[in-house]
Amino acid sequence: MKVFVIDVARCNGCYGCQLVCKDEHVDNDWSPIAKPQPDMGHFWMKVSETVHGSVPKVNVAYFPRLCMHCDDPACLRHDDSGAVYKRADGLVIIDPAKAKGKKALTDVCPYGAIYWNDALEVPQKCTGCAHLVDEGELPRCVDACATEAIKFGEEEDFRDLIAQAEVIQPELGLKPRVYYLNLPKLFVAGVLYDPQVNEIIENAEITLTDLSSKTNWTTKSDDFGDFWFRRLDSGQYSLMIQADGYKSYEITAINLDKSVNIGAIPMEKLN
Template sequence: MKVFVHDAAKCCGCYQCQISCKDEHCSNDWTPYAKPQPLTGQFWGKLNEYVIGTVPKVRMYYISQRCNHCDNPSCIPACPVEAIYKRDDGLVIIDPAKCTGCKLCIDACQYESIYYNEGLNIAQKCTGCAHILDRGWPITEPRCVDACPNECLMFGEESGFSTQITQGEVLNPELGTEPRHYYLNIPKKFIGGTVYDPVTEEVVIGATCTLSGDKTATVTTDDFGDFWFEGLAAGSFSVKIESGGKVKTIDNISTEKDVNLGDIALS
């Protein structure tokens, strides 16, 4: 049984996964696996980008999404003509010959991974490049995986990815569809800031910063006076900053979004 794994820590956001999917599927007819994808507007493989924080504590990360090829998919039971089937290798395929374009599967998939092709009147999505896997040529992986320069998008037998599956997560597990697409290192929320002494106009290095609230942690500021609390869930926190007998406390920090507390004068 196959799985996809995407490691956000190694993804540089080049969109090769998204582009190579189009290169494979736009204007190419892989019947009976898939009909051509429209030139634009459909994203069987989709890269989503996220900008977090505020100037200057800003970061980005990317999530490469596609059909999760769920073990308990909502699309298969939704299809009235049994056009969607799961292969022995776990890939979920919409048979373009059987599909009647009723769009029920599009409505059923809460991951929004299925697209409607108006010209062909069919529903379409990622096939895992099953046509390539089945013939084993010219590559042995889906195009998106083959095109990934940093090897952060991976595909293969479940048994070969036991570590990643253990450490990783699936998107929205609460939906209960049992996705076969795992993610590593999706950042959680952060609280960061820079501590400086307004009199000397110097950063404060080695200040003790204590996080309290929904989680507790202690870090010290680095040689830029920066501190970072990372891996936080959404919640409410306080940060206490101490150095040389001076103390500053910042309360009511909400991590609904990532938080840059800015340059903090410790006086």
């Protein structure tokens, strides 16, 4: 069974995968697998960009998304006419002939991967470039990825990577066959300084606590007075800062629904 494995940390936002997907499918008829993709409005492979934090503590994450080629796809659950089928290799296909006029299929995918072609009156999505796979070639997005962020092949060959990976919205129970490594998480960051001498504070101990699980993480401020806690889940946190010669500094509640740059934190010297 085929799978995609996408390492988000390797994606540099070149949008090459998105562009070659358009090149492969716009004005090209790959029947019976897919009719031509329209010039505009469809992104069977789409790279989204998310900015985390605020200046100067900023991370930009690029996130390639496509049809998840689920083992138990919602589109297949919805249709019993044969308009949607799963191939023996795991790729999920919308038959362009049998699906003609079935606009309702565009609403059943919780990943938003199915588009409506007004001109052809047919729902369309990523096919995994099944027409190329059948010729022993890679999907265009995989072949074009300069950083090898997108991989495609047999599940068995990627077993080690899959063991480290995640799927999107596993709670849906659709069993996606697109696996992600290093999905962007949230962070808490800041910088410590002494306002009396206007100097940063190195080697302070900073402890972040998840108020729900009571899990603690500890780090030190670096040579620039900076500290980071990365790959956090959303939730409520507290922060405690301790530095030799300074009063402790505490933030009792941080509502982490997006990455937080606390900014410059002034530390008060002990008397």
